[in-house]
Amino acid sequence: GAVVSQHPSWVICKSGTSVKIECRSLDFQATTMFWYRQFPKQSLMLMATSNEGSKATYEQGVEKDKFLINHASLTLSTLTVTSAHPEDSSFYICSARHFRGAPRRETQYFGPGTRLLVL
Amino acid sequence: DQQVKQNSPSLSVQEGRISILNCDYTNSMFDYFLWYKKYPAEGPTFLISISSIKDKNEDGRFTVFLNKSAKHLSLHIVPSQPGDSAVYFCAASRMNRDDKIIFGKGTRLHILP
Numbered sequence: 001g002a003v004v005s006q007h008p009s010w011v012i013c014k015s016g017t018s019v020k021i022e023c024r025s026l027d028f029q030a031t032t033m034f035w036y037r038q039f040p041k042q043s044l045m046l047m048a049t050s051n052e053g054s055k056a057t058y059e060q061g062v063e064k065d066k067f068l069i070n071h072a073s074l075t076l077s078t079l080t081v082t083s084a085h086p087e088d089s090s091f092y093i094c095s096a097r098h099f100r101g102a103p104r105r106e107t108q109y110f111g112p113g114t115r116l117l118v119l
Numbered sequence: 120d121q122q123v124k125q126n127s128p129s130l131s132v133q134e135g136r137i138s139i140l141n142c143d144y145t146n147s148m149f150d151y152f153l154w155y156k157k158y159p160a161e162g163p164t165f166l167i168s169i170s171s172i173k174d175k176n177e178d179g180r181f182t183v184f185l186n187k188s189a190k191h192l193s194l195h196i197v198p199s200q201p202g203d204s205a206v207y208f209c210a211a212s213r214m215n216r217d218d219k220i221i222f223g224k225g226t227r228l229h230i231l232p
Contacts, residue, residue: 004162034219043224044163044208093162105151105170106212108220110162 002028002098006111013084014119021079021114023094029074030096034108035067038091050077084118091115122146123211125223133231138196140226142209145190149211153220154183154194157206166207167194196228204230 003026013019023033033050048069049057056069066088068080077096081088092115095108124143132138140154150171155163169176169183169192176183182195196203209223 006162044222046219046222049219091160095162105168106220107153107165107168108210109165110155113160113162115160 002026002096002107002109004094004096004109004111006094006114008114009112010115010117012117012119015085016083019081019084019116021081021092021094021116023077023079023096023111025075025096025098025109028096028098030077030098031074032097033071033077034095034097035069035077035079036093036095038093038113044093047079081116084116086118089116089118121224122149123209123221123223125207125209125226127226128224129227129229131229131231132199134201135198138194138199138203138228138230140194140196140207140209140228142192142194142223143190144192144211146211146213146221147190148213149221151212152183152185152192153210153212154181155208155210155222156203157208157225163208199228199230201230201232204228 005024007022031052035047036044047062050069050071052071058064071077091113093113095110122145153168154166156166157163167178167181167183169185174185185192206225206227208225210220212220
């Protein structure tokens with residue numbers, strides 16, 4: 001299947017600092033990427049949809065000024081957690097939309113996730 | 120309103136037996152369904168998918184069945200292996216390419232030795 005990478009895989013930071021997480025589609029171009037958050041023993045929570053060349057679309061309840069998303073190219077989206085606080089500690093996962101087959105069907109391929117711990 | 124429901128938060132199955140994971144959906148416009156597997160601290164991995172024009176799709180030990188009239192799909196794993204212990208997410212989407220894939224809350228599968 002298609003490969004999506006995330007960097008870093010884990011990060012520990014002090015409260016008040018900003019953290020940037022990168023998501024890359026390695027062997028395909030993705031006009032759309034998604035950012036999820038997962039709390040322990042809970043499901044994936046979609047945070048926002050990242051569209052190449054345009055503004056991200058945020059889900060209800062997600063602060064767009066807190067979680068900055070940039071989709072600068074067809075293979076890279078970044079999520080920046082600004083002024084991170086301990087409650088932002090979580091597992092962040094990105095995915096990239098990939099179309100395949102005939103008729104074209106969408107499959108999302110996920111990155112390995114980034115664990116963020118804010119002290 | 121939860122459009123994709125996985126009503127069993129967990130399931131335990133003996134190694135070698137069949138694991139059946141269930142999923143229900145409410146939106147009759149969904150026409151493409153996917154299953155993902157997730158280990159702790161990793162991203163979900165795509166397992167298998169099915170289009171609404173089919174009622175069954177098989178890939179090795181994994182088979183997905185779709186019952187459109189009941190708005191129900193299931194994932195069968197046979198025989199179950201220890202490495203199958205994970206959380207399984209059911210997902211659905213519509214034909215419109217701009218629509219998001221909607222995920223269920225997941226079912227944690229435990230394969231017992």
